Amino acid sequence: MRILVCPHQSGMGGSQLNAIELAMAMRRYGHDPVVFAAPGLLTGLLRSVDLEWVEAPAPEAPALAWSRKMAETVRRHGIELIHAYEWRPCLQAAFGSGRRIPLLMSVMSMEIPRFLPTHVPIVVGTPELQQRMRDQGRTSYLVEPPVDMTRYRSTDVPAARRRWDIPDETLVISVVSMLTTALEKVQGVLEAIRVVDRMAAARPVRLLIAGDGEGREAVEKRAAAVNHRHGRTVVHALGFQLDSSPVYEAADVVLGMGSSALKGLAHAKPLVVHGEAGFWRLLTEESAPEFLHGGWYGRGGAGAGDLARAVDQLVESAELRARLGSFGRELVVGRYGLDTAADRLAAIYEDTAHSAGDRSTMVRSLVRSAAGSARYYTSMRFGSVVAREQWAREGAIA
Structure with missing residues (x-):
């Protein structure tokens, strides 16, 4: 499959490093990943491992600009599945090409923002979070943070x-x-x-x-x-x-x-x-x-x-x-080996690509998500410090 991988940024951080390492590993399963991300510290890593990279608008750019560029990338590259990491790309993809192309969300934070769409399958990083998502009626998968055991080991x-x-x-x-x-x-x-x-x-x-x-x-x-x-x-x-x-x-x-x-x-x-x-x-x-x-x-x-x-x-x-x-x-x-995580993710991709969602369920989910995210953005712009801090505690870190 042609898979569009969307980290939330290309700066230093565990989530985006995991996204890149797992994208590299997916080539062993016959998949063809394309990374859609803004320029950053990790851009050099993308080039060094020969992963195809499409430059995305910066995280602070208007959401519509990001969604339009993603939709253009999906068409041009014949994308068959979108894998978005962290809440902002997940939300933008769900309202963009994710309505027509199978979408998988990964959120490696310790909390999941309640405004994320419930019809989209979600990958989380701990058994506790996976159970919590299932209790909410979500399709939830577990991929714990992977570690490349060859790279991370003491030798000298x-x-x-x-x-x-x-x-x-x-x-x-x-x-x-x-x-x-x-x-x-x-x-x-x-x-x-x-x-x-x-x-x-x-x-x-x-x-x-x-x-x-x-x-x-x-x-x-x-x-x-x-x-x-x-x-x-x-x-x-x-x-x-x-x-x-x-x-x-x-x-x-x-x-x-x-x-x-x-x-x-x-x-x-x-x-x-x-x-x-x-x-x-x-x-x-x-x-x-x-x-x-x-x-x-x-x-x-x-x-x-x-x-x-x-x-x-x-x-x-x-x-x-x-x-x-x-x-x-x-x-x-x-x-926590990288190979173990890659095996799990490859199986999740197959499940996601072949799971046909119900349209009415998707519409209800997106309406709920739109209302929730509107409350979030209103709080970020006009709300009190307490309100903004509460959203941050729920995983919606600006």
Whole structure:
């Protein structure tokens, strides 16, 4: 099949990286993917792997311009199925060519906006979300965040550390994250800087931060202040890294959520999972079931205090770091491999392409979706801060 893959952007982030990696994998099943995305940091990756790319309007462009360009791309390339990622492309595709061409939605966020059309099958990333979607009467599939086990694995830790001139005796903590307020990611990075700042008074430690976003300036300023106070590099803000593998490989401990957390585990590193509202939790054999069911994320905690306690456990015991690193690698290999995800997605494509929907059901779904999305856009333009925050909590992050 000719499949149009529509990531929500081409910047750094787990969802769009997953979209590209899975599109590449689909060629093994005889499919011919075309990626429809605005230019961004990942455009170079698309070119390097020889994926056909059609330039889409920027995310902030009017929705009609995006839909018209997509419809033109569908006609010109003979598209037989559309696979849209995250809520905005999903919504736009449903009201555009998705009315005539089979459409599949993927939402890798921890919440699903209620205004998304209910007649379109949806792929989610956790068993908990899949069950919730089924309870709402949706056709729901599970494809957990895939990890390329060949690419993400440790082979030469000393070389990775030499890349950033890290002395041998230094404890390295790594985080790869978008530096945005979405899911309080940048807030978590700033908490990590606070913890490492305190640690640096007693031992050699280095925090590697790979990422970009609107919070990058705040992170770099905080890092510079910490480094000035200690007279050495304690916090190293690396910016965007197209290949994040060395950042994970250099680490003794990884901090992260979602696909970033899984990539750290693939490198056999102990993991402290980050979430919203002060959530930090060490991955252990006891805590693993909650993450396997609900996703690599959480909500609620003591913030920097919880992070400091988790890191202190790991700092004190090389044996614990090795044991939890091995446990994490085995967990990821057994459940989150890219090949496993690709097999599932190929089967989902076949189901979606051959499932004829009922027209009256589609019309009712689109009418409901139009009314809900109109309320969302009205709130974004005229609503209170509280109303906008509520929409963000429901997954409709602008």
